[in-house]
Amino acid sequence: MELHHEFTVPVPVDDAWRALLDVERIAPCMPGATVDEYDGKTVTGSVKVKVGPITVTYRGTAVFEEQDESAHRMVLIASGKETRGQGTARATVTGTLGERDGGTAVSVRTDLTVTGRPAQFGRGVLAEVGDKLVGQFAECLARRLEEPTDRTEPAEPLQPAQPVQPVQPVQPIDLLRTAGPPVAKRVAIVAATAVLALVFVRIRRHRHA
Template sequence: MELHHEFTVPVPVDEAWRTLLDIERVAPCMPGASVEEYDGKTVSGAVKVKVGPITVTYKGSAVFEEQDETAHRMVLIAGGRETHGQGTARATLTGTLEERDGGTAVSVHTDLTVTGRPAQFGRGVMAEVGDRLVGQFAACLSEQLTPPPPDAPVAEEEPEAPLDLLRAAGVPVAKRAAAVVAAVVGVLVVARVRRWRRTGRK
């Protein structure tokens, strides 16, 4: 699945480049993501994804395959696996930055492969979710890059919440995805009832 997103941030391209490479700074802007370790090239961490009543946690790592400061181009290869399940997620992200009207235009091309429960949503839903998440990320990043007023209160850091796919997708997409979630829950319930019958439990 290939996805493409663009957003702008209100700072010159060199400053935007340094900020986007500051993984520990930008990670809180991505819903559900947490960074455990970063050595300047490899990032280790986790992403929590909530699909209706089900929460899936992926743990894995991402490696910067390319960081071209002159061209302002970066390539990040990421991969993760469910901590309780067989699902996997792999992505190659190619980002390019370009100065535009005093700010920076950021273009991100993602080649994404997902297996397991979130994959049931299909490309259309995942693309819409991606659009919303990139919008949230860009707004958060822009807020970080904009100096606060001198008398502004310091915001307290909140615990990381899982990425809620249904909420991120919005009501129309959530209605389409509800059937998938219901089917997944139904399969789990049927499997549990069958297991109880085999073991003689009531």
């Protein structure tokens, strides 16, 4: 499925570009994500997603396939697999930055493929969740960019064996809570229907036994 999101940050485009490539700095703004290692091109880490009472953890890598500073365009290819299951997630994320009213407009296009439990929600729900998560990321990023910093150059890339320490425990992305009550209600109806169908089948089997 293809998703498209846009947001703005209150800094010049060159500053925003450097910030988005500073994985250590923006890691706390990425919902559900933990960054373990970063060598300047490849990020290794995990993402936690909560589906009802079940928490699914995807572990994998994200590789910067393109970093065009002159065009302010980056392409990130991420892939992961459930640590306890067969589900997978793969995304090609293309981000472009442009000037807007003294700040920076960020456009993100994502080609996403998901298998496993989260896939049951379909494109509509995942798009709603994506909108809210991007909004949370943008707000967090804007706050961090407004914080004073002594850095005048991009941070030196971490060595592959050097971990990125999270500031606080990472909370999983709660699909039902993030999507909102209307979506949760639809999911609950589907689940209830499935349970009733299962009970009906068992009753029929019992009568014919």
